[in-house]
Amino acid sequence: MNDPKTDTDTEAAARWAVARARALGADQAAAEVSADRGLAVAVREGETESVEYTDERVMTVSVWCRAAGGMRRGAASTSDLSEAAMERTVRAAVEIARCAAPDPAAGLPDEETLQTDFRDLDLWHPFEGGVAGGVELARRAEAAAFDADHRIVTTEGARFQTSEGGFTLANSWGFSAGYRYARHELSLSPIAEDASGMEREDDWTEARRVEDLLSPERLGARAAARAAARLGAQSLANGDVRVLFEARTATGLLDILEELLSGRALYRKASCLLGREGNLIFPRHVNVEEDPYLPASIGSGLFDNEGCAGTRRLVVEEGRLAGAFLTSYSARRLGRRTTGNAGGAYNLRLTSAETRASDTFDVMLARLGTGLLVTEVFGHGVNPVTGDYSRGASGFWVENGRLAYPVAGVTLAGNLLDMMASVEAVGADEHPEGARRTGSLLLPKMTVAGG
The missing domain is CATH 3.30.2290.10 (PmbA/TldD superfamily)
Incomplete structure (x- = not known):
């Protein structure tokens, strides 16, 4: 061996x-x-x-x-x-x-x-x-x-x-x-x-x-x-707005998904996704794939921290939750089999069957219309049990598909279950860095509170 x-x-x-x-x-x-x-x-x-x-x-x-x-x-x-x-x-x-x-x-x-x-x-x-x-x-x-x-x-x-x-x-x-x-x-x-x-x-x-x-x-x-x-950034009035997460910021949703689906969170009943396997958590056009074996990729590995083989698989298939990230220990606690994820998830990629090559960042801005482009989130305001999401954010206010002015000092709030279920579109503008990949993500509504 x-x-x-x-x-x-x-x-x-x-x-x-x-x-x-x-x-x-x-x-x-x-x-x-x-x-x-x-x-x-x-x-x-x-x-x-x-x-x-x-x-x-x-x-x-x-x-x-x-x-x-x-x-x-x-x-x-x-x-x-x-x-x-x-x-x-x-x-x-x-x-x-x-x-x-x-x-x-x-x-x-x-x-x-x-x-x-x-x-x-x-x-x-x-x-x-x-x-x-x-x-x-x-x-x-x-x-x-x-x-x-x-x-x-x-x-x-x-x-x-x-x-x-x-x-x-x-x-x-x-x-x-x-x-x-x-x-x-x-x-x-x-x-x-x-x-x-x-x-x-x-x-x-x-x-x-x-x-x-x-x-x-x-x-x-x-x-x-x-x-x-970012110079000249302004705040925003409180209210519900359409939101476009820039691709490199949108990858953070995959990190949160990994946390919610970790075996530790599941057997401790500390995840809002507990008991939802087989159910729709995203729209049907969305898939999330894990692939341990991409050549020369940051997120690749031959085996996990226990020596177990990972598997190329769909963690979310046509919107339905299809898997979790289990170690041997957490799998036994849950009466299941390890998924080879001692050490965490491998390369994760979120895609949409509705994305076209022409869905560039500019096209996604046009689809946003008027709303908030989020280029950075910060803070730890995510409750994994309830799914409540409240984090500091900065980015740009967009009007009629064009950047109007930079935004800072706002709080972006919602619920993870609603955010995932309401993904309207995924751009073709994947951020090419790291072990998490997705295009920009368009959501129809989140709550913004100004500073």
Whole structure:
């Protein structure tokens, strides 16, 4: 079951930890050993502000000891991979397990749920540019922002981060596998100023391959345009308005959906979607797909944190709730089978059967007509049990399909169940970054309260 790209050092350490735990009396054991190297550089007004290196090796051991009423679990970790330190860590995990309360749902995943298809997902593309290369990317992004608009008076800096590494996960079922990975991010925070005051904007690009990042020049120009467009922002009168969530803001709905459908939320009865599987939660034209196996994607992975295989599937199919995000533990609590989501959801994409290639952002603005374009939401005003939604927002007031003026200092309120059920249209303007994808989302009504 070995992946040919697994680092032999992490594999040997993980296998050793599992064997040692079993020798010390654990009925089941799992160990993950990872090695990760990272670089982060920050530039502000053309000068290098910071350079940070990381080089970490970590071993985490989980063991289960059988007892009346279920399994007792213990876990311990160490960043010291000397044999003496690993021995202490394994012993600590076993001692903790012997003192823990038994749990009938605890234990390794069922053996038949473990991954056996070790395809190459093309996730490992280390950055070869070193400090100088990282600083150059950040400087180019910041310089592009200054060049794009004279109202960009300063920045809070440009930052390039890169990491790469590998890991092995092993358990006492005989599973032992891992893979190498890399990810890179370039971000920028320009500040615009005019007679009305100052406005700040954050923008970023991330990818598995550096060449897939948005160019520093495009990122800088885009961030500058967004910051300058916010100048002179106004509030709004209280009332119900049509709302268009910009694509990159709309992806937040998928994060909320993941939270509501997590096994933990479901077995704790802390989700407004509890008991709604098989029911319509979106209009029939909406689907939400999960795909763990997209090559070179930020949200891809060969298996979850337990070694279980994920599945390409529709979580929402023609508007109906068709699935959840379960670990082995939460699945047992719910009397179900793991979906391979220990560690969270993989790539999620919301689409509409009614979307056409011609449904650009400008077309979506025209469909909005008069209402609020939301480009940012903030705060934590989401109640997962009731679905009540109340968050700070900023964006633009739109009249007759055209941007009228920027908006800030408003509260956007509604209910998640109503928001999902009322999705009127999904744009073709997908935001290309990250593990969550959707076009802009048009909703017929939400409540706005001015500051």
